[in-house]
Amino acid sequence: xxxxxxxxxxxxxxxxxxxxxxxxxxxxxxxxxxxxxxxxxxxxxxxxxxxxxxxxxxxxxxxxxxxxxxxxxxxxxxxxxxxxxxxxxxxxxxxxxxxxxxxxxxxxxxxxxxxxxxxxxxxxxxxxxxxxxxxxxxxxxxxxxxxxxxxxxxxxxxxxxxxxxxxxxxxxxxxxxxxxxxxxxxxxxxxxxxxxxxxxxxxxxxxxxxxxxxxxxxxxxxxxxxxxxxxxxxxxxxxxxxxxxxxxxxxxxxxxxxxxxxxxxxxxxxxxxxxxxxxxxxxxxxxxxxxxxxxxxxxxxxxxxxxxxxxxxxxxxxxxxxxxxxxxxxxxxxxxxxxxxxxxxxxxxxxxxxxxxxxxxxxxxxxxxxxxxxxxxxxxxxxxxxxxxxxxxxxxxxxxxxxxxxxxxxxxxx
Amino acid sequence: xxxxxxxxxxxxxxxxxxxxxxxxxxxxxxxxxxxxxxxxxxxxxxxxxxxxxxxxxxxxxxxxxxxxxxxxxxxxxxxxxxxxxxxxxxxxxxxxxxxxxxxxxxxxxxxxxxxxxxxxxxxxxxxxxxxxxxxxxxxxxxxxxxxxxxxxxxxxxxxxxxxxx
Numbered sequence: 398x399x400x401x402x403x404x405x406x407x408x409x410x411x412x413x414x415x416x417x418x419x420x421x422x423x424x425x426x427x428x429x430x431x432x433x434x435x436x437x438x439x440x441x442x443x444x445x446x447x448x449x450x451x452x453x454x455x456x457x458x459x460x461x462x463x464x465x466x467x468x469x470x471x472x473x474x475x476x477x478x479x480x481x482x483x484x485x486x487x488x489x490x491x492x493x494x495x496x497x498x499x500x501x502x503x504x505x506x507x508x509x510x511x512x513x514x515x516x517x518x519x520x521x522x523x524x525x526x527x528x529x530x531x532x533x534x535x536x537x538x539x540x541x542x543x544x545x546x547x548x549x550x551x552x553x554x555x556x557x558x559x560x561x562x563x564x565x566x567x568x569x570x571x572x573x574x575x576x577x578x579x580x581x582x583x584x585x586x587x588x589x590x591x592x593x594x595x596x597x598x599x600x601x602x603x604x605x606x607x608x609x610x611x612x613x614x615x616x617x618x619x620x621x622x623x624x625x626x627x628x629x630x631x632x633x634x635x636x637x638x639x640x641x642x643x644x645x646x647x648x649x650x651x652x653x654x655x656x657x658x659x660x661x662x663x664x665x666x667x668x669x670x671x672x673x674x675x676x677x678x679x680x681x682x683x684x685x686x687x688x689x690x691x692x693x694x695x696x697x698x699x700x701x702x703x704x705x706x707x708x709x710x711x712x713x714x715x716x717x718x719x720x721x722x723x724x725x726x727x728x729x730x731x732x733x734x735x736x737x738x739x740x741x742x743x744x745x746x747x748x749x750x751x752x753x754x755x756x757x758x759x760x761x762x763x764x765x766x767x768x769x770x771x772x773x774x775x776x777x778x779x780x781x782x783x784x785x786x787x788x789x790x791x792x793x794x795x796x797x798x799x800x801x802x803x804x805x806x807x808x809x810x811x
Numbered sequence: 812x813x814x815x816x817x818x819x820x821x822x823x824x825x826x827x828x829x830x831x832x833x834x835x836x837x838x839x840x841x842x843x844x845x846x847x848x849x850x851x852x853x854x855x856x857x858x859x860x861x862x863x864x865x866x867x868x869x870x871x872x873x874x875x876x877x878x879x880x881x882x883x884x885x886x887x888x889x890x891x892x893x894x895x896x897x898x899x900x901x902x903x904x905x906x907x908x909x910x911x912x913x914x915x916x917x918x919x920x921x922x923x924x925x926x927x928x929x930x931x932x933x934x935x936x937x938x939x940x941x942x943x944x945x946x947x948x949x950x951x952x953x954x955x956x957x958x959x960x961x962x963x964x965x966x967x968x969x970x971x972x973x974x975x976x
Contacts, residue, residue, distance in 0.1 A: 461941055461942060462940075462941060462942035462943060462944070465942040465943065467952060469927070469953060470952055470953055470957075470959060471959075473959075474959050505834055506834070508834060630915065632862050632863050632888060633862070633864075633914055633915045633916060634914075634915050634916040635863060635864045635865065635866075635914065635916030635920075636916075646888060648863070648888050653891055654891075742833050742834065743833070743836070743838065743895075744833070744834050744836055745836060745865070745866075745884050745893075745895065747865065754865070756865060756866060756884075758866065758868050758882065758884065760870050768870070769868075769870045769871070769953075771866065771868040771869075771882075773865060773866040773884075777919065777923070778866075778916055778919065778920070780919065781915075781916050781918055781919035781920070782915075782916070785915070810942055811942070
């Protein structure tokens with residue numbers, strides 16, 4: 398296996414040339430190299446101290462926390478609704494999925510049923526966000542390791558969806574469109590049209606991305622057999638999402654603990670075999686096709702109906718009623734200034750975001766604010782495996798590693 | 812009582828304290844001394860098979876005698892079940908066994924708990940601060956007695972004067 402070779406050739410005498418042992422040796426010493434925090438390929442402010450033997454990595458120590466903003470502490474000081482915009486800033490390239498994961502966690506705490514149409518809307522937007530996330534990943538990962546063209550193609554198509562988000566909720570990146578108990582507003586006919594057009598336009602473009610990358614010999618050489626992790630280790634490290642599935646573990650919360658409209662859709666979960674960077678790339682690209690499939694099915698099955706659960710003590714009134722009706726305005730005001738009373742208890746709710754399992758562990762003692770809110774951020778946990786996965790590879794492969802986790806520092810440092 | 816919790820109680824009649832099931836989440840509280848044994852059992856026993864560590868968290872209850880609560884969440888990928896393991900730690904002896912030898916991923920997660928809540932982990936290979944700076948001396952930010960705006964560390968920063976025109 399390529400993996401074994403890469404690790405052993407550094408240290409062992411070549412068995413075919415035993416005389417090499419008696420050759421005069423040069424004085425060698427390990428070199429410490431600081432990579433980051435200002436490095437274009439670290440996707441934010443991440444520093445890694447690399448211990449090098451020649452150009453091989455002996456040990457790497459990630460230094461995190463440059464983007465630490467104390468989000469968990471802030472959560473304890475605001476109401477449940479007020480925390481939604483903070484979740485946008487966790488994984489700022491995929492804000493919708495963070496909102497989704499958080500709202501689901503609070504709904505689990507409150508035992509709140511979300512109406513059917515809202516579930517479909519949520520699933521559609523979440524999958525659109527997954528497409529955006531994977532496009533972003535594909536573009537930047539390829540750019541980092543020397544394939545430039547696909548970056549422009551990915552970002553061109555991503556732009557269409559970001560404009561679609563802009564029309565949906567008025568923001569491109571920090572969206573805050575999900576609400577506890579439903580969503581903020583329904584699709585307009587124009588949005589539906591644009592989405593349907595995109596679904597027809599997009600699948601041929603995925604084929605294009607694939608052609609660009611897989612005919613690029615440099616890119617293939619730098620991904621195949623690089624940053625391999627076995628299934629057992631990946632599970633032990635708590636990796637999740639495509640990073641875990643690349644090693645052949647079929648763990649996807651959309652299938653394991655079905656939520657929202659996913660159980661009503663038919664889709665498959667691509668699983669890799671070798672656990673290398675290439676397999677993880679392949680999974681993400683296949684997920685693009687699956688996302689398109691899920692969105693199509695949701696659009697077909699979606700029926701008219703309310704988009705917000707009708708629990709006045711928790712959920713927000715419709716906007717048009719807030720402007721015309723006194724009671725609705727009072728309800729809105731009270732919910733945003735005082736929040737609602739959550740029952741005392743403790744829950745953990747994990748959601749399959751495009752990077753992996755994004756979970757919220759909420760402890761409530763009653764009242765309008767969470768007593769403790771812990772975010773299980775996939776990027777942070779993936780960085781835990783960085784040292785293990787990087788040993789024996791070249792410096793340049795460290796870049797591949799950052800990329801293969803799809804790391805976003807806003808989420809990693811919180 | 813859920814059968815998972817029941818099995819833990821049967822296997823560890825001494826260490827087992829309580830179990831709850833709320834909103835579908837099973838959670839088991841054990842004594843601090845037994846945490847490592849129970850975790851090993853959860854990981855190794857074929858009926859349990861919790862091979863995946865989800866997260867390590869901590870809760871501060873300043874009014875309680877044993878002030879801190881450490882929370883582990885495990886998932887069994889093959890059996891598709893979830894369990895939460897909890898234990899209490901007093902402030903005076905703020906240390907609990909590390910589970911890094913069972914789940915490799917516990918390394919960073921426990922470092923975060925140490926950084927944020929100040930709970931130490933026995934036998935952890937590299938227990939340093941992870942999110943806060945290494946030379947941060949003001950304590951542990953997620954404790955309830957830590958003010959939201961910090962303890963004034965930021966006020967000591969040097970600011971550049973306005974450039975005179």
